[in-house]
Amino acid sequence: MKIINAFLQLIRWPNLLFIFLTQVMFEYCIVKPLFTAAGVDNVLNTSAFFLLAFSSVCIAAGGYVINDYFDLNIDLVNKPKRLVVDNTISRRWVILWHFILSIVGIALGFYIDKTTQTSFIGIFNFLSVLLLFIYSASLKKKFLLGNVLISLLTAWSVLILWWAEQRYFFAFPPITNLDTHKFFRFTILYAGFAFIISLIREVIxxxxxxEGDRKYGCKTMPIVWGINSTKIFTLVWVIVLSAALLLLQLYVTFIGWWVTALYGFVCITLPLLQVVRLLIKAQSAADFHRLSTLVKIIMLTGIVSMLFFGHPM
Structure with missing residues (x-):
């Protein structure tokens, strides 16, 4: 049981659940209703979709595993009580699990390409594995580059579902009942939210x-710019996201979606304003950890908001 718990901690199972939930909600609350309204079947049938979601989970899990491998010394400083590598699971097994999870994710991508009308899913999965390895080995320690990369890969968990349906965007004759512009707007809305909220959390x-990053020569934003300047950078993004969401809530109010607007304001925008208040006051590692947890909750409420967008905008 100890090994199982350590493995679940190593692969960050709550984060994997977030990825899976994001893709399930986007597929069944956004994609399928649009295609059903148009009277056509989308490219990914049920089995292909769940294989794609599982491949995303495997690749992310492999990324978390290799990240902990490279971060062993830093984690000895930052989170010694939560250390798994070389404590419960040996480095050799960590590398093996990274290899297995990554290969499964890549192989599933190529299988989906072979058995459906998708294109390049296998290539994209391979590139995701490669980028996660480079991030863990090097980019994580660089100024902002690692943060942006992880945020882009978070957004990709939504964008890949849009890409999977790309044959409909260039169909000739076009499928007149399928509003690809609305599909694209939904995709940009949630991919953009995923990018910004992930960037905020990564910097926090x-x-x-x-402290651990500084000890081992990392050049992250708080080390290069200092905590106060990094707070300002983060606050700007929180305010930009809050303003964009307020505009969206105003828009859906005008078209009569009161429940949608109310949910967004209470469950997403107000917590973001709480992030602003707490971030200004934050000083200790414990303060930033609480902030990180709050941002993760906002990620969840953002995902759940898809339930309220089950109809075309």
Missing amino acids: KDMEDV
């Missing part, structure tokens, strides 16, 4: 881990 985590 860097502020939380600044």
Whole structure:
């Protein structure tokens, strides 16, 4: 049981659940209703979709595993009580699990390409594995580059579902009943939200881990700019996201979606304003850890908001 718990901790199972939930909600609350309304079947049938979601989970899990492998010394400073590598699971097994999970994710991508009308899913999965390895080995320690890469890969968990349906965008004659523009707007909405909220959380985590990162020569934003300047950078993104969401809530109010607007304001925008208040006051690693947890909750409420967008905008 100890090994199982350690493995689940190593692969960050709550984060994997977030990825899976994001893709399930987007597929069944956004994609399928649009295609059903148009009277056509989307490219990914049920089995292909769940294989794609599982491949995303495997690749992310492999990324978390290799990240902990490279971060062993830093984690000895930042989170010694939660250390798994070389404590419960040996380095050799960590590398093996990274290899297995990554290969499964890549292979599933190529299988989906072979058995459906998708294109390049296998290639994209391979590139995701490669980028996660480079991030863990090097980019994580660089100024902002690692944060942006992880945020882009988070957004990709939504964008890949849009890409899987790309044959419909260039169909000739075009499928007149399928509003690809609305599909694209939904995709940009949630991919953009995923990118910004992930970037905010990544920078907050860097502020939380600044002591261990500094000890081992990392050049993250809090180390290069200092905590106060990094706070300002983060606050700007929180305010930009809050303003964009307020505009969206105003828009859906005008078209009569009161429940949608109310949910967004209470469950997403107000917590973001709480992030602003707490971020200004934050000083200790514990303060930044609480902020990181709050941002993760906002990620979840953002995902759940798809339930309220089951109809075309």
